[in-house]
Amino acid sequence: MRIALPLLITSFVFLSACTSYDRVWVKADATREQRKHQQTACEAEALRLLPPSNVRASASTTSQSCTAGEHGCKNKTTQTDTEYQYTDKNRLDRETLIKDCMYRNGWSRTKVERPMIKW
Structure with missing residues (x-):
């Protein structure tokens, strides 16, 4: 049992290091296609307002x-x-416009766990 506990802790540390987090847009009762459509519309609006420089x-x-x-x-x-x-000196400002557009349209961002290792 003494050997199993350190092995278990070490395994947990290695497995937790293989996990990262993504931020995704979510909205109640919205589909993936609706999210893609809204995000594309917000990106297009941001590009019109702040083209690449x-x-x-x-x-x-x-x-x-x-x-x-x-x-x-x-x-x-x-x-x-x-x-x-x-x-592109406008990239960060454009990302802010995209986030603002998504929030204005009722979307919010949440963290989603994404494993780094594909089994």
Whole structure:
């Protein structure tokens, strides 16, 4: 029995770590199709009010190398790598509009457990 208790606790910890939670929209007596329809309508409204506004951000890394000469660097080589990334500056505001639209239409959000491991 002494060995079974630690094994049971360890098993529970590992299994509980394999669970995550999703948030879903729910409304009394509403079907999945009604939820999809309402969510799509809210997303379309939010896109009309706040269309994507992509902003380009860049990050540059520069490295230098040189060949030692009598008076410092003789042959200097510079290499610059630039990475570009695009972000939608309206994304978070648009998500807020979608949530507001859903709440105004009688929907609420609830947590649903979703197992990470498929048996």
